[in-house]
Amino acid sequence: MKDPSLEPKLGEMLTSMLITMTDRGPDSAGIAIYSGETKGRTKMTIQSDDPEGSFGGLDAALEKVVGGTVKMRVKSTHAILEIPAGTTAKTRAALAEMASGIRVMSRGDSLEIYKEVGLPKDVAAQFDLSKMSGSHGIGHTRMATESAVTTMGAHPFNTGDDQCLVHNGSLSNHNSLRRKLRREGIHIETENDTEVGAAYLTWQMQNGMSLGQALESSLDDLDGFFTFVVGTKDGFGVVRDPIACKPAVMAETDQYVAFGSEYRALVDLPGIENARVWEPEPATVYFWSHNDTPTTHEKAA
Amino acid sequence: MQIIDLESIGLREMNKTLHAQAETTNQTAWEIVNPKGAHAIACGLDAPIEVTVKGSTGYYCAGMNQQATVNIHGSAGPGTAENMMSGKVVIEGDASQYAGATGHGGLLVIKGNASSRCGISMKGINIVVQGNIGHMSAFMAQSGNLVVCGDAGDALGDSCYEARLFVRGEVKSLGADCEKKEMRPEHIEILKDLLEQAGIDAAPEEFTRYGSARNLYNFDVDNAAAY
Amino acid sequence: MNKQDPKRIPNTTPRQSATFSQDVNSDIRRAAATGIYDIRGGGAKRKVPSFDDLLFMGASISRYPLEGYREKCETSVTIGGLHAENPIELDIPITIAGMSFGALSGPAKEALGRGASAAGTSTTTGDGGMTPEERGHSNKLVYQYLPSRYGMNPNDLRKADAIEIVVGQGAKPGGGGMLLGQKISDRVAEMRNLPKGIDQRSACRHPDWTGPDDLEIKILELREITGWKVPIYVKVAGARPYYDTTLAIKAGADAVVLDGMQGGTAATQDVFIEHVGQPTLAIIRPAVQALQDLGMHRKVQLILSGGIRSGADVAKAMALGADAVAIGTAALIALGDNDPKWEAEYNALGTTAGAYDDWHEGRDPAGITTQDPELMKRFDPIEGGRRLRNYLKVMTLEAQTIARACGKNHLHNLEPEDLVALTMEAAAMAKVPLAGTDWYPGKPGTGF
Numbered sequence: 019m020k021d022p023s024l025e026p027k028l029g030e031m032l033t034s035m036l037i038t039m040t041d042r043g044p045d046s047a048g049i050a051i052y053s054g055e056t057k058g059r060t061k062m063t064i065q066s067d068d069p070e071g072s073f074g075g076l077d078a079a080l081e082k083v084v085g086g087t088v089k090m091r092v093k094s095t096h097a098i099l100e101i102p103a104g105t106t107a108k109t110r111a112a113l114a115e116m117a118s119g120i121r122v123m124s125r126g127d128s129l130e131i132y133k134e135v136g137l138p139k140d141v142a143a144q145f146d147l148s149k150m151s152g153s154h155g156i157g158h159t160r161m162a163t164e165s166a167v168t169t170m171g172a173h174p175f176n177t178g179d180d181q182c183l184v185h186n187g188s189l190s191n192h193n194s195l196r197r198k199l200r201r202e203g204i205h206i207e208t209e210n211d212t213e214v215g216a217a218y219l220t221w222q223m224q225n226g227m228s229l230g231q232a233l234e235s236s237l238d239d240l241d242g243f244f245t246f247v248v249g250t251k252d253g254f255g256v257v258r259d260p261i262a263c264k265p266a267v268m269a270e271t272d273q274y275v276a277f278g279s280e281y282r283a284l285v286d287l288p289g290i291e292n293a294r295v296w297e298p299e300p301a302t303v304y305f306w307s308h309n310d311t312p313t314t315h316e317k318a319a
Numbered sequence: 320m321q322i323i324d325l326e327s328i329g330l331r332e333m334n335k336t337l338h339a340q341a342e343t344t345n346q347t348a349w350e351i352v353n354p355k356g357a358h359a360i361a362c363g364l365d366a367p368i369e370v371t372v373k374g375s376t377g378y379y380c381a382g383m384n385q386q387a388t389v390n391i392h393g394s395a396g397p398g399t400a401e402n403m404m405s406g407k408v409v410i411e412g413d414a415s416q417y418a419g420a421t422g423h424g425g426l427l428v429i430k431g432n433a434s435s436r437c438g439i440s441m442k443g444i445n446i447v448v449q450g451n452i453g454h455m456s457a458f459m460a461q462s463g464n465l466v467v468c469g470d471a472g473d474a475l476g477d478s479c480y481e482a483r484l485f486v487r488g489e490v491k492s493l494g495a496d497c498e499k500k501e502m503r504p505e506h507i508e509i510l511k512d513l514l515e516q517a518g519i520d521a522a523p524e525e526f527t528r529y530g531s532a533r534n535l536y537n538f539d540v541d542n543a544a545a546y
Numbered sequence: 547m548n549k550q551d552p553k554r555i556p557n558t559t560p561r562q563s564a565t566f567s568q569d570v571n572s573d574i575r576r577a578a579a580t581g582i583y584d585i586r587g588g589g590a591k592r593k594v595p596s597f598d599d600l601l602f603m604g605a606s607i608s609r610y611p612l613e614g615y616r617e618k619c620e621t622s623v624t625i626g627g628l629h630a631e632n633p634i635e636l637d638i639p640i641t642i643a644g645m646s647f648g649a650l651s652g653p654a655k656e657a658l659g660r661g662a663s664a665a666g667t668s669t670t671t672g673d674g675g676m677t678p679e680e681r682g683h684s685n686k687l688v689y690q691y692l693p694s695r696y697g698m699n700p701n702d703l704r705k706a707d708a709i710e711i712v713v714g715q716g717a718k719p720g721g722g723g724m725l726l727g728q729k730i731s732d733r734v735a736e737m738r739n740l741p742k743g744i745d746q747r748s749a750c751r752h753p754d755w756t757g758p759d760d761l762e763i764k765i766l767e768l769r770e771i772t773g774w775k776v777p778i779y780v781k782v783a784g785a786r787p788y789y790d791t792t793l794a795i796k797a798g799a800d801a802v803v804l805d806g807m808q809g810g811t812a813a814t815q816d817v818f819i820e821h822v823g824q825p826t827l828a829i830i831r832p833a834v835q836a837l838q839d840l841g842m843h844r845k846v847q848l849i850l851s852g853g854i855r856s857g858a859d860v861a862k863a864m865a866l867g868a869d870a871v872a873i874g875t876a877a878l879i880a881l882g883d884n885d886p887k888w889e890a891e892y893n894a895l896g897t898t899a900g901a902y903d904d905w906h907e908g909r910d911p912a913g914i915t916t917q918d919p920e921l922m923k924r925f926d927p928i929e930g931g932r933r934l935r936n937y938l939k940v941m942t943l944e945a946q947t948i949a950r951a952c953g954k955n956h957l958h959n960l961e962p963e964d965l966v967a968l969t970m971e972a973a974a975m976a977k978v979p980l981a982g983t984d985w986y987p988g989k990p991g992t993g994f
Contacts, residue, residue, distance in 0.1 A: 042759040044796070161759050161796060164789050188757065243756065262435060262454070263756035265397060265415070279759075281396055281415075282356030282377050295375075295394055297415060297434045299472075300454055334770045358763050363700055363771030378760075379767040383700040398754035398767075402698055417754035421695040423739070439753040440695060442739040459749065461739045481741055536744040540581025 021273035029150030043159030046172035047141040048133025053152030055128040126180030133172035158184040175216035180251040185212040190242035253307035262300030326353040447517035484529040584816040587905030594825040599972030612950040626777020626800035637666025643874035646672025649812030656927040659683030661934025676702040693749040696738040714783030716809030722750035731917035758793035784829035791836035806852025813906030826852035834867030857944020865960035880937040
């Protein structure tokens with residue numbers, strides 16, 4: 019969002035985009051939303067198939083471990099933990115130790131990820147997505163190609179702090195890359211190709227690359243067909259493989275920059291009739307950042 | 320003028336209504352409102368009717384068109400006018416990838432820019448683009464004419480056969496077996512005619528012609544790197 | 547010194563290398579001389595686990611067989627009833643696979659139509675469009691929608707009884723085709739909008755869509771153009787049958803055609819035919835599993851092809867879960883392809899009857915896979931049609947014979963449990979027990 023007055027409508031806009039794209043992905047749906055950063059605090063989105071059992075008293079239990087205030091907001095199968103900055107690793111370790119079936123969906127100062135198996139409209143309703151506000155967000159609907167249809171296999175995938183990734187396409191070298199990244203100590207949860215893409219970016223950034231550089235190098239190291247959208251605390255980026263067969267449409271107005279797999283996803287956005295609508299070029303990294311305002315622009319990072 | 324509100328009657332009813340005109344062409348002018356990027360709008364037409372779509376369309380608008388004139392007052396999604404046989408399709412805005420793919424005949428006019436793979440595997444269609452076109456355009460293009468008033472992206476005319484490619488601006492790169500060709504008077508004539516039909520004011524002399532170098536027409540091991 | 551007489555040293559028998567066999571050596575010499583990979587027609591020639599490694603148990607005391615004449619064993623099948631207004635009704639579950647005009651002569655296509663129609667089944671166009679001969683002589687004609695879109699036009703599309711979107715082919719999953727210049731006659735060139743005499747390459751992907759989400763939209767377009775009247779099949783190669791079947795169904799297919807590596811092609815690289823893809827026996831169970839997991843078994847029909855030769859093969863395919871089969875190579879042999887009566891001419895081409903696979907060169911002595919007017923004259927489409935009809939009838943009778951012996955009044959009632967496997971490989975691939983045991987490799991709960 020360029021225009022902060024639209025921020026309360028972010029959830030509503032994303033929900034409409036998501037439901038319109040149901041045909042493209044009826045298996046599962048997810049949303050990453052960037053909102054509500056608090057100084058000195060950080061967030062963790064967790065998920066459980068048994069929320070009542072897993073989340074009951076969790077905040078109090080975690081407070082003892084991290085030694086600070088832990089706030090918890092439960093939303094259906096998900097909960098947002100707000101923990102003191104710098105306690106992410108401690109919290110993750112504590113959750114693993116509790117072994118209560120809790121899975122970490124995301125971590126970061128402003129990022130929250132909600133995703134589940136099911137039709138986009140049902141997933142949106144489950145989490146009340148349309149009421150959410152935020153500075154920017156990414157939604158995804160999935161038609162699984164090879165890996166299982168599960169909550170953890172749904173997009174977006176959280177990569178590093180405040181980073182997430184969604185993907186349309188099919189990677190052809192993800193198995194060997196997954197083995198390599200696991201040997202490098204990167205945690206990869208599923209057999210999903212997209213998660214490997216996400217883990218790859220995390221790994222490159224751990225090795226000192228910027229997100230833009232990591233995306234550039236993904237063009238060399240990832241094989242197959244992909245259109246990626248990545249989210250960061252400040253904005254979002256888009257990159258397509260050099261063949262660029264999978265669709266991608268961008269729209270920009272004075273109020274926002276939007277991405278969709280099809281124009282159809284964008285039709286209900288305000289002022290779309292007069293938006294600049296175009297398709298990202300193959301093998302080119304685009305990035306939009308709130309820090310670049312007032313004139314957002316595309317650039318090869 | 321008959322007006323169809325796509326949102327209220329739905330895709331099937333709309334196309335059924337348009338297809339029924341093939342037999343009874345009393346109603347020749349149709350307007351479709353609220354397209355909202357829907358797919359397969361006005362595909363498979365086979366009658367000399369004129370359809371105007373007020374807004375942007377999704378995949379395969381005017382697919383396999385015969386005889387009809389389809390005007391899109393907006394941008395068009397992937398595969399617009401794919402496999403067109405005859406008639407005319409005019410896109411006022413931009414076209415997504417695969418515009419005019421495998422078209423056998425007729426005229427496709429794109430007033431804005433066309434994305435990648437414009438005219439892929441074209442088989443006789445004429446395509447006139449007022450703006451720029453994306454990468455891999457005219458890939459394996461067999462016959463027909465592709466006219467680009469702006470610039471062309473990477474790998475123009477890769478593995479093309481006998482299609483004629485005319486570009487006024489820059490070509491980022493040529494594809495395998497595609498080369499610059501001489502503009503002869505007959506090509507100027509073809510161009511002049513197509514620009515006129517498309518309603519675009521441009522001087523044919525400013526264009527450069529590209530086409531097949533015909534080196535890949537019969538296999539030769541010395542060209543193996545191109546495969 | 548004890549000098550040995552060299553003449554008295556016993557000779558060892560000259561030994562051919564298993565690794566560098568005469569076949570392999572001839573391939574190397576050919577590559578070295580020409581600088582081009584070997585292109586040929588047909589399907590995989592190597593020996594792979596196949597339906598020959600399965601047997602039916604038949605009935606005796608615990609199961610009761612049906613009498614041959616009085617007690618009917620039905621063979622009909624309906625394909626594409628899920629979304630189409632006019633599904634295809636076939637008398638027998640054996641269809642004719644897609645083979646192109648261009649690869650085959652016009653009269654050969656006509657003969658396929660005649661034979662299939664007389665036997666109550668469908669035939670299929672190929673890469674090169676629909677010819678009046680085959681449309682005219684086929685009661686049920688399936689129109690292939692291929693990446694090249696040669697000859698693709700909406701008038702023919704609307705004349706078709708079903709549309710088959712070809713994503714892949716068993717002989718070359720992930721590959722396109724190659725028709726060499728010699729075969730591009732005036733008529734073929736015209737149908738394909740190509741200059742005469744050039745090598746014609748067929749694309750490996752569709753030009754205007756990629757992936758299952760786009761395929762769904764392509765299916766919508768084809769349905770809109772044909773008024774939702776005819777079934778839409780999706781043909782995939784035996785590559786990743788579970789996923790490919792799942793995605794074809796999710797994209798909205800009415801039927802899935804699954805083609806194993808023994809399935810033929812008009813022309814592609816030998817290395818592709820022999821080294822890419824899975825045997826027909828190995829692909830059917832994962833595909834059926836996908837149908838069952840989605841609750842679509844018997845709702846979306848599965849048509850299996852690739853090396854089907856006899857009624858026994860038909861019965862085995864159906865027992866493993868197929869709704870119908872398709873034959874290509876077998877149909878060509880029924881028409882007279884590779885007949886020993888042309889042996890002298892095969893020898894002149896450097897081959898022998900049964901081994902002739904240079905269909906792309908257009909010099910077929912039997913006049914079937916050619917565009918040469920003189921050779922074409924050798925083939926009589928009426929006689930060819932009659933032969934194909936006979937063969938289809940015999941296959942059907944054979945399948946019925948087996949089904950009755952297993953106590954079934956319809957071929958569709960054959961089950962995997964009617965089968966045993968002769969080899970471990972076949973047991974593992976078909977998930978039926980090794981003969982004499984109740985076990986197959988990978989059987990859940992067995993620890994193997």
